[in-house]
Amino acid sequence: MNQDDQKPIRIVIADDHAILRESLASLLASQPDLSVVGQATDGREALDMVQQYHPDVLLLDLFMPRSDGFEVLRTLDRAGSRVASVVLTGSESELDYVQVVKLGARGLVLKTDGPEKLFAAIRGVASGELAFSSNLANQVLTAMSDETRGPAHALARLSEREHEIAQYVSRGMTNKGIAEVLKISENTVKRHLQSIFTKTGARDRLELAVLALNQVSRAA
Numbered sequence: 328m329n330q331d332d333q334k335p336i337r338i339v340i341a342d343d344h345a346i347l348r349e350s351l352a353s354l355l356a357s358q359p360d361l362s363v364v365g366q367a368t369d370g371r372e373a374l375d376m377v378q379q380y381h382p383d384v385l386l387l388d389l390f391m392p393r394s395d396g397f398e399v400l401r402t403l404d405r406a407g408s409r410v411a412s413v414v415l416t417g418s419e420s421e422l423d424y425v426q427v428v429k430l431g432a433r434g435l436v437l438k439t440d441g442p443e444k445l446f447a448a449i450r451g452v453a454s455g456e457l458a459f460s461s462n463l464a465n466q467v468l469t470a471m472s473d474e475t476r477g478p479a480h481a482l483a484r485l486s487e488r489e490h491e492i493a494q495y496v497s498r499g500m501t502n503k504g505i506a507e508v509l510k511i512s513e514n515t516v517k518r519h520l521q522s523i524f525t526k527t528g529a530r531d532r533l534e535l536a537v538l539a540l541n542q543v544s545r546a547a
Contacts, residue, residue, distance in 0.1 A: 335362040336453045339380060341373035341399065342388040342415070351386065351415075354442055361449060370394025374402055377410055383453045385412045387432070389423065400430035409530070411452035415445070421466065428467045433533065434458030456501050457532050464499040471537045481538050484526045492519050496532050497539035 338355060340363060342348040348366055355361045364380045367373040369391045377385060385403075389396035396414060403410060413434035414427045424435055434448040434457065448458035457464065482493060488509075495505045502520070506513045520532075529535040 337364045337382045338384045339365040339376045339382040340386045341367040343391040370399045385410050389416045404431040413448050481527050489523050493539045497536040
């Protein structure tokens with residue numbers, strides 16, 4: 328199926344600055360595979376719209392009135408909502424970055440980044456991948472690995488190929504990148520990942536990456 332035949336990625340934007348919010352909506356509308364289904368002016372509206380529209384992606388500002396981005400992520404995590412969230416922020420605090428990922432964000436784009444980076448992040452998280460810079464990914468994974476005490480046997484049931492793919496995921500590689508390195512199709516990588524998630528209990532790539540890093544640290 329080519330991209331034109333696929334349903335567009337449905338997005339809710341949450342940002343309290345009207346000009347930026349409207350500009351983002353227009354920018355995203357310029358992409359045929361992206362569709363803005365809701366615009367929220369604060370955290371509470373964002374939560375309401377997630378419940379109402381069930382978007383594929385929530386594009387979230389961190390600092391908003393009436394429940395900020397941190398609280399939105401915290402609430403979604405507590406509710407078990409798996410909406411893919413991309414944080415769009417002007418913050419330069421690495422502590423903020425690590426915190427939002429730990430709360431469930433799967434992508435982070437700075438307001439100083441270009442449109443293509445935003446488009447790529449939205450498409451990436453919508454397909455189940457992570458969208459962070461390599462430096463941020465390393466910071467976050469290390470911090471989470473240090474704090475997490477997952478069972479030592481979590482990866483024991485994986486095949487040799489599945490172990491290999493888990494380690495590539497821990498390095499932040501995409502399905503396409505893994506497929507190219509292993510000389511297999513992306514669909515084969517996806518099938519392996521589904522098996523890995525089932526065997527380990529990891530809910531997504533981030534949790535799998537943390538488990539893989541924990542295994543490496545135990546072996547060191």
